[in-house]
Amino acid sequence: MLLTISSTLPPATDLGYLLHKSPFRPHVFELPFGSAHVFYPEATHERCTVALLLEVDPVALVRDRRGPSGEGRALEQYVNDRPYVASSFMSVAIARVLGAALSGRSRERPALAEQPLPLTARLSVLPCRGGEGFLRRLFEPLGYTVSTARHSLDETVPEWGDSRYFTVVLEGQKRLSELLGHLYVLIPVLDDDKHYWVTEDEVDKLLRHGEGWLAAHPERDAITRRYLRHQRSLAREALARLVSEETEASEEREATRNEEEAVLEQRISLDEQRREAVVAALKQGGVTRVVDMGCGEGKLLKALLKERQFTELIGMDVSIRSLELAKDRLDLERLPDLQRQRIKLLHGSLMYRDKRLAGFDAATVVEVIEHLDSPRLAAFERVLFEWARPGMVVLTTPNAEFNVRFEGLPAGRFRHKDHRFEWTRAEFESWGRGVAGRFGYGVRFAPVGVVDAAVGAPTQMAVFSR
Ligand code: SAH
Numbered sequence: 001m002l003l004t005i006s007s008t009l010p011p012a013t014d015l016g017y018l019l020h021k022s023p024f025r026p027h028v029f030e031l032p033f034g035s036a037h038v039f040y041p042e043a044t045h046e047r048c049t050v051a052l053l054l055e056v057d058p059v060a061l062v063r064d065r066r067g068p069s070g071e072g073r074a075l076e077q078y079v080n081d082r083p084y085v086a087s088s089f090m091s092v093a094i095a096r097v098l099g100a101a102l103s104g105r106s107r108e109r110p111a112l113a114e115q116p117l118p119l120t121a122r123l124s125v126l127p128c129r130g131g132e133g134f135l136r137r138l139f140e141p142l143g144y145t146v147s148t149a150r151h152s153l154d155e156t157v158p159e160w161g162d163s164r165y166f167t168v169v170l171e172g173q174k175r176l177s178e179l180l181g182h183l184y185v186l187i188p189v190l191d192d193d194k195h196y197w198v199t200e201d202e203v204d205k206l207l208r209h210g211e212g213w214l215a216a217h218p219e220r221d222a223i224t225r226r227y228l229r230h231q232r233s234l235a236r237e238a239l240a241r242l243v244s245e246e247t248e249a250s251e252e253r254e255a256t257r258n259e260e261e262a263v264l265e266q267r268i269s270l271d272e273q274r275r276e277a278v279v280a281a282l283k284q285g286g287v288t289r290v291v292d293m294g295c296g297e298g299k300l301l302k303a304l305l306k307e308r309q310f311t312e313l314i315g316m317d318v319s320i321r322s323l324e325l326a327k328d329r330l331d332l333e334r335l336p337d338l339q340r341q342r343i344k345l346l347h348g349s350l351m352y353r354d355k356r357l358a359g360f361d362a363a364t365v366v367e368v369i370e371h372l373d374s375p376r377l378a379a380f381e382r383v384l385f386e387w388a389r390p391g392m393v394v395l396t397t398p399n400a401e402f403n404v405r406f407e408g409l410p411a412g413r414f415r416h417k418d419h420r421f422e423w424t425r426a427e428f429e430s431w432g433r434g435v436a437g438r439f440g441y442g443v444r445f446a447p448v449g450v451v452d453a454a455v456g457a458p459t460q461m462a463v464f465s466r
Helices: 012-019 058-063 074-078 088-097 131-142 176-191 200-209 220-227 232-256 259-266 270-285 299-305 320-330 374-388 400-405 425-439
Strands: 002-007 027-031 034-043 048-056 117-127 145-152 162-174 289-293 312-317 343-347 362-366 392-398 442-448 459-465
Touching (some): 002 012, 012 034, 012 176, 048 088, 088 176, 131 145, 131 162, 131 374, 176 200, 176 220, 200 232, 220 232, 270 299, 270 442, 270 459, 299 320, 312 320, 320 343, 362 374, 392 400, 425 459
Parallel strands (some): 289 312, 362 392
Antiparallel strands (some): 002 048, 002 117, 034 048, 145 162, 392 459, 442 459
């Protein structure tokens, strides 16, 4: 079983420093289930490839077998796919042989270890239970370009059809430790057949190697269940810890929000103009059932509640604190029954497919997407446009070109610390048209706030409809 990783950032042979393994000689390591070889099929200034070759010894596997031993599986113990495919053995090898790189430590090149590099990983044979679709749903939200080639069960007997084995190539701008962490967790998830008995420490390992990406991954639940080998109580524990991790992170970010952005934008009371523009678009669309995604403290919901046209309103946010503020702002406890029935607040995330959000007339996403980094943005696009699939989407985001008009905002800075990007009009429109095209919506764009002849309006709005 072979895993290769290539870097094309010159001097590419610095990859050797990150892996703590010289590119100029081969290395061998003995592991409980066989041996691991590390060598570099190419090592030039422009491109360097490291190979991790795993020789799994099926006899050693049987000798070492722990957990329920499965009598009557005698032959299967010796004759199986384990030596030839990427499985949890590969993850163990990554941790044992490339442990320093996995944890992002590099004595000689600490800055390079922190830097996203143009990396390509290739797994010669990866078993994928759940097929290519699941494989893509695991890696694409993390920002990889995925290419696959599926193997037939037997090339000489085509009528047997396809196997569950794929050759997989992943390309992305990633820190080496990130790439290794993704592989460490997701290879056994795809294989779904862990070789060792899963115990409590596996929860810690999963959370450690999943740090920074698993909590918000759209397939988080499936990953957790499979990684913990479908042991429900462990999976429940892991999920509870992941959910609180995401909620806390988001609350921390939001706590520092507001003041800065609000002060900047206040002079023109942009907040209010934005709400008016969104309400007007919804009214024009003739919709009655609206979900406000990333509703924050509920200002838009409050405005919508005043309009009789809207008979059912849902506010959804990942931050519990924001939802509590929204509850106060809307005075939910004291609303008369009839009003109370029109509105509901939900704790949820834009990253996950959520039945509760499906089938609405309209969704609003106001000043939210700029908080999502690009893998999350890609996940969000599917959650909203493919799964929730409202008839209409009204979405706003800052117009980066306008930032030069904000006094007190240094050039090149975003309006808010937590913004991952702020788009120019051209960037927003190109994203919007791409999404509309991919998911079968039409789209129009409108400025919000006073339009400046040179740089446009402070906020930009897109209205998608089916
Ligand atoms: N729409 C509101 C709030 C904008 S601030 C307004 O215009 O005032 C961005 C909001 O998005 C925050 O409340 C934040 O908690 C929420 N948010 C960020 N990431 C999210 C996610 N993954 N799922 C749901 N909400 C999210």
